[in-house]
Amino acid sequence: MVEFTTQFCDSASFSQTALRQYGRYEKDADFTQLPILNEHTVITYITEGSGSLKLGSSMHTIEPGSILVMFPDVCVNASALHGPIQLMWAEMSGDALPKILARAGLTPQKPILSLADLGDNCKTKSTLAQLTAPDTELGALAAYGLAMEMLDYLVQESPRPCQPKVSNLQQYYVEKSIRYIKTKYPQDISVEDVAQYCGLNRSYLGKLFRDATGMTTQEYLIRQRMSVACHYLEIGAAPIATIARSVGYPNQLHFSRAFHKVFGIPPREWQKRNRKNAK
Structure with missing residues (x-):
């Protein structure tokens, strides 16, 4: 007997999304961070450290388990963070990216959300950790696949998911x-x-x-x-x-x-x- 099954994938509207670079970042307590202005969108997961930072003209608080999105052309001033700071990050671009992030409730006006309550069960965190693992060399397609998987988990795990407009x-x-x-x-x-x-x-x-x-x-x-x-x-x-x-x-x-x-x-x-x- 032959069985044929399919799973529908509504991915066409997300195809214009690119992964540009990714990695991990650590800052000592006595290190001074200069203001940052990014050309592309940088999605970060805070693994250690807390404090306040200024995105554009607004102040925001972060803690371990926070997802912070640094949108293009928004000045980031991290001088009020308490070190040491550790985070994982992925720099991405594409016309579809703002729409995907908006589904997770992340916009330039609301660039931070917390997934701390998920703890070790956070799939967004584990996928980003797999992507940014320093001892792993990934091919471009594998890295892109993990980045898209991370975005999908981010939408699923967001405490404030939004209906697409x-x-x-x-x-x-x-x-x-x-x-x-x-x-x-x-x-x-x-x-x-x-x-x-x-x-x-x-x-x-x-x-x-x-x-x-x-x-x-x-x-x-x-x-x-x-x-x-x-x-x-x-x-x-x-x-x-x-x-x-x-x-x-x-x-x-x-x-x-x-x-x-x-x-x-x-x-x-x-x-x-x-x-x-x-x-």
Whole structure:
């Protein structure tokens, strides 16, 4: 028996993100730190030390477990920190980066959050530690992968995660639902699974979907499956039972009933007519 599973990855909007450099930083208690002005975004995790620092015109307090983001062209004055200071950092850039950080609640106005409560269970910390380990040499792709993994954990572990801002929230959820359906239709998914993926109530998602497309979420899911099934039937790619499983119907009888409801004829009859017409 062949099993085929997929996991949807909504990564297209994050693709414009680059890792430029990374490492670790230590400062002795008697070391004077000059003001810093960064060209790119620097994400830091404070492992030791505390105190106050000035970002632009605002004062902020840090402690071990703090995530500090130094945004481009914002002057950082760290003269009020109490040493020794130890931190891990990654310098990144790209048009998508501010949007990702905003989902974690990190903006130029709110550049610090604390993950101290997570302790050793903090995946943001452990991934950044793996990336910046001084005795490990990583290839560019491996380092980039860890940086993106760190950002993903940062969003997940943030105590103040934010919903992505879109011009039309209805369109955002409908498009998200459609992408999920087009990826997951080979599996035995339900409308409830689609709603759960979007983080919405099933009824509310159904209303948004109907208003935007003129059909219910269930109808769209069925049409997606039937469209693919028709293609397989037309080219005679496999037995009907196999085609049924490949579009999310483990039971051939259930597939045939659904197909008949949509097209008014059984799948085998549809196949005969369309393969004949194709000649």
